[in-house]
Amino acid sequence: MRNPLLPILIVEDDFFITEMVRTALAEGGFQSEVVTSGEQAIPLLEDKHSEYRALVTDINLQGKLTGWDVAKRARELGPDIPVVYMTGAAAEEWPSHGVPKSVLLQKPFAPAQIVTAISQLLNQIPPPHE
Structure with a gap:
């Protein structure tokens, strides 16, 4: 099972959306x-890709990427990392x-x-083999 204390990485350049997402995740029991x-x-x-529980990213960001x-890139490093995209114009x-799933x-x-999306994706991750 993935460690629930690991943070979710949020990539967003709009302060107000960042704060809304961070607050929602905190209220849902997630760190970010x-x-x-x-x-x-x-x-x-x-x-430190293995230190993130999930990725939440805007599509249109500052910079070239x-x-x-x-x-x-996150999926190349960790094929099971849950990804939630946020966008106003690139749907x-x-x-x-x-990326798939x-x-x-x-x-x-x-x-x-946002909390529902993260929770659903986390629930789809197969349990580790022991």
């Missing part, structure tokens, strides 16, 4: 760590750019939706 760009997220994932790029690209939330969304 926040960065504002793909350029910040990828080195963290490469250094997108949320699609961040999620693809139609999800079927072709999103991910969830996309169209902005604006209710805070409870």
Whole structure:
């Protein structure tokens, strides 16, 4: 079983959305760590991908990297990491750019939706073999 104390990595450059997501996750019993760009997220994932329980990322971020790029790298490092995308404008690209078994939330969304999405994805992870 994955350690419930591990944080969820949030990649979002809008302060208000970041705070809404962080608060919703905290109320749902999750810890989180926040960065504002793909350029910040990828080195963290490469250094300590096994220390994250899930990834929540906006699609259109500051810098050259997108949320699609961040999620693809996260899945290369940890094939089972749950991924939730958040977007206001890129939903139609999800079927072709999103990683398998991910969830996309169209902005604006209710805070409870992020907790539900993370919980559903975590429940789909197969238990480790002993």
